[in-house]
Amino acid sequence: MIHSRVPVSDLREHVGRTVSVRGWVNALRLQRAMQFVIVRDGSGMVQVTHKRDGGPLEARLEALTPESAVRITGRVVEAAQVKLGGLEIVPEAVEVLNPAATPLPIDDHTGPEQRLDWRFLDVRRRPAAQLLFAVQTTLEQGLREYAYAQGATEMHTPKLMGTASESGAEVFELGYFGRSAYLAQSPQFFKQMAIAAGIDKVFEIGPVFRAEPSFTSRHATEFTGVDVELAWIDGVEDVMAFEERMLAHAIAKVADRHGAGIAEHFGVQVTVPTTPFPRLTMAEAQEILRKGGWDPEGVKEDLDPEGERAVSAHIREATGHQFVFITHYPVGIRPFYHMRPADDPGLTLSFDLLWNGLEVTTGAQREHRYDILLRQAAEKGLSPEPIRDYLNAFRYGCPPHGGLGMGLGRMLMVLLGLPSIREATFLFRGPNRLTP
Amino acid sequence: MIHSRVPVSDLREHVGRTVSVRGWVNALRLQRAMQFVIVRDGSGMVQVTHKRDGGPLEARLEALTPESAVRITGRVVEAAQVKLGGLEIVPEAVEVLNPAATPLPIDDHTGPEQRLDWRFLDVRRRPAAQLLFAVQTTLEQGLREYAYAQGATEMHTPKLMGTASESGAEVFELGYFGRSAYLAQSPQFFKQMAIAAGIDKVFEIGPVFRAEPSFTSRHATEFTGVDVELAWIDGVEDVMAFEERMLAHAIAKVADRHGAGIAEHFGVQVTVPTTPFPRLTMAEAQEILRKGGWDPEGVKEDLDPEGERAVSAHIREATGHQFVFITHYPVGIRPFYHMRPADDPGLTLSFDLLWNGLEVTTGAQREHRYDILLRQAAEKGLSPEPIRDYLNAFRYGCPPHGGLGMGLGRMLMVLLGLPSIREATFLFRGPNRLTP
Incomplete structure (x- = not known):
């Protein structure tokens, strides 16, 4: 089944529905019980929240790297505690369209010339x-x-x-x-x-x-x-x-x-x-x-x-x-x-x-x-x-x-x-x- | 006195008034009694018609060359016999802003390469x-x-x-x-x-x-x-x-x-x-x-x-x-x-x-x-x-x-x-x- 591709900024209109977002892994927080992935597209950022269950999705999320290009399909749910729009996505499928090597060659402290090298x-x-x-x-x-x-x-x-x-x-x-x-x-x-x-x-x-x-x-x-x-x-x-x-x-x-x-x-x-x-x-x-x-x-x-x-x-x-x-x-x-x-x-x-x-x-x-x-x-x-x-x-x-x-x-x-x-x-x- | 600059295509709205047109000398017909100058601008062409009178305007029109950049001030008059819009301009002042040398380096029979030389x-x-x-x-x-x-x-x-x-x-x-x-x-x-x-x-x-x-x-x-x-x-x-x-x-x-x-x-x-x-x-x-x-x-x-x-x-x-x-x-x-x-x-x-x-x-x-x-x-x-x-x-x-x-x-x-x-x-x- 194909789910509609939604820009992050429009997710609120899709609460309760299953959609696909595509973008980059902005950050990963892999905790003991939970896995959190922040996905960024051109319109904003959204949190993907997965409760560990020992299944293939857990393994796939665990293998993600920052800045990988991903498509994540899941249900949009209200989550008042989440700072990013009070929403999160409960994932059903995670697809890595292009993995990013680690570590990234630049970070927030990189000087201007090296930033230009990796513009x-x-x-x-x-x-x-x-x-x-x-x-x-x-x-x-x-x-x-x-x-x-x-x-x-x-x-x-x-x-x-x-x-x-x-x-x-x-x-x-x-x-x-x-x-x-x-x-x-x-x-x-x-x-x-x-x-x-x-x-x-x-x-x-x-x-x-x-x-x-x-x-x-x-x-x-x-x-x-x-x-x-x-x-x-x-x-x-x-x-x-x-x-x-x-x-x-x-x-x-x-x-x-x-x-x-x-x-x-x-x-x-x-x-x-x-x-x-x-x-x-x-x-x-x-x-x-x-x-x-x-x-x-x-x-x-x-x-x-x-x-x-x-x-x-x-x-x-x-x-x-x-x-x-x-x-x-x-x-x-x-x-x-x-x-x-x-x-x-x-x-x-x-x-x-x-x-x-x-x-x-x-x-x-x-x-x-x-x-x-x-x-x-x-x-x-x-x-x-x-x-x-x-x-x-x-x-x-x-x-x-x-x-x-x-x-x-x-x-x-x-x-x-x-x-x-x-x-x-x-x-x-x-x-x-x-x-x- | 400054007269309003009018594109040739708008002259009909100015019949009976004195205006300025600016453009290029498209063609000259200098006859025994009359001088005709066709002036071309980006919007069209108009005939300038002057009856010889031995004055300075006659001399100035006589000295025009094809493709010279000119500003011509004169009265717009109805002239049903004129093919270019049934109008002509009776000149009061003729200003050569940039004369064109003669002869022109290309004409209607010039081949493609030489036309590119004078693009x-x-x-x-x-x-x-x-x-x-x-x-x-x-x-x-x-x-x-x-x-x-x-x-x-x-x-x-x-x-x-x-x-x-x-x-x-x-x-x-x-x-x-x-x-x-x-x-x-x-x-x-x-x-x-x-x-x-x-x-x-x-x-x-x-x-x-x-x-x-x-x-x-x-x-x-x-x-x-x-x-x-x-x-x-x-x-x-x-x-x-x-x-x-x-x-x-x-x-x-x-x-x-x-x-x-x-x-x-x-x-x-x-x-x-x-x-x-x-x-x-x-x-x-x-x-x-x-x-x-x-x-x-x-x-x-x-x-x-x-x-x-x-x-x-x-x-x-x-x-x-x-x-x-x-x-x-x-x-x-x-x-x-x-x-x-x-x-x-x-x-x-x-x-x-x-x-x-x-x-x-x-x-x-x-x-x-x-x-x-x-x-x-x-x-x-x-x-x-x-x-x-x-x-x-x-x-x-x-x-x-x-x-x-x-x-x-x-x-x-x-x-x-x-x-x-x-x-x-x-x-x-x-x-x-x-x-x-």
Whole structure:
């Protein structure tokens, strides 16, 4: 006889009936007279209670190991004394679908690197980690919903490139049928080609690759980028307005669906941001920071992580807002394709978005005028030949446009208050980590 | 004064008013007394009509070139004689946002390879190509909707791997901080790790990389894969049932939103498939084919493209259905991780899905039992060491599971009746093509 498979969270509806649950052995308490097995599935945990009787079921339960995948069929009964929902299952059949070897290679005291070695066990055993990927799914769903509603087209641009175009440094090179190819550090050039191809609003979520030997808590050699590019904009403000509304929509969706769980498992209250987000020019940000003693030598062009945290803290204190756009970065620290304001060619029409002190986005209006783009590339010491295909996209009527790139892992880090991007990624990749 | 920006398709609502349209110069007819400019945006085309008057506007219109990006401000007037909607715009201001050089590098007679060299112009100038990416967006949206509704979690698994694990052949190798890394040929191993991590239903859309020197109309070195993996299945039938419902949902969404446009631009009537899809075992398929004279030597284990087309045609004739699952592939032509039926170890619990004669999916129940998996790997001549991390996922309670991988470009090919996957991809990558 087949019994209906029931998620643990629904067992109360089946009191008095025989059902099957499937999941993992979370814990075993094998006492002299009684055998207790805690079974965990994606929805919760339930106690299986068996009175020893010398029969085959007793032997089977005795042989269970923690984290084995099991299917247990039994009667659901009220048991007020049981903390897990006041229910227990009296087993009739116990099936081991996949036994777990003992001992497990990680436990609650295992350090972070070894947990990454056994990431599948690390994620499976921690409800917070399970929740993280549910939150990621909802966050993406929210971002896409907004982008779709604005008429965006989802594109998949190549990760294999013929030239190390964007910067030359920090790019992975591979053998490609007797020549070299390179992994895209972002969809930047290709999403701009999609704009030149008449796609009005481009949306892409996909992997980006950075050959940076960085070992910080916020860098990875491969991460998931969320990219947007918008045609026919009047200015970079249109890009920031798109982003803040997209984020507010997606975060509201996360708060609605997972707010309580995030509070329970991460101790974080999700705040749905109001729009517009605060904006500061880089000059204003630096003035604020220098009053607070940042960069006493007065030599820094860019914000360092300390500066990012301080300016975010300042805005949070002044306005209560977790986000701040920093705009008008100087030309020296922005790529050649960022547009410059006509009245101040030392600046760019660009922005970063900081969220609770962490940079989560870089964006800009792009220079779409061929002659100016060529001149700006030359100023940065770039030869036009390796980027000829890119430059050609601006010779035949490319409309004004701008866009942004977000790091999905960084957003999850801030949203859930995680100490490292390693925790916000299923299988992290860094200079010293290519496995599992 | 700022005039409201109006998409061409909405102009009728603005008759008698002054508006701005932005788009590309589709065609110019500069006559002795009159100047006509056809402007195209994403929504349609409109005629701009100017009577020569020797003024600056005349000079500006005279200097326009095809495909220049323009903003034209003018009054919308009724003009029954004009084929484009019975309207025209009498211009008051003409702004060239980005001029197009002349001549254009491609025209209506350009061959396919050179069109790929100038893909952005190729896509921009053809309404069918514009529609293709809208269809891609809707198709993905439909696939995701179904997967989300089933409780799937969207994962982003690494494309960088430490070992050339899946097959060894056909894999791209890259330098990685003094050692080698490899590009994932599919998310296969990683989505199975996600199952081992307790994720119940895994969904991923992302790039996959194949170092195959194939030059057919259906192969690419990089393409977009749609991957699903399902835990706790009772058998491979659960995987096929998931796929056919997911496809039926997504294709219905495409038919609803784009059916008329697809009929107009591709000459294809979108058929929403009924479920369940027909199923044939490989043995049945071969019997049918051999009756029709296929493989007269009787030596082929697998279906070749000709066999795939013939069996699809047979099913279409017999049942009217465009889809057919071919199941129970022999062990010799399936990877080591496909599960084998207990009563027939020469076969696998696997399937391909053919759509109008083209293979668009491979799927299977996976072998989750560590000892058997190890034995099957050894039988295929695989050493366990390079796949140790993968194998470890089966030692600690990995539940029964199965899944599938679809090629997004191949599905678009069939859906829209395209002759080549090159047409179904924004920027195609093949052994001889790494640009633009």
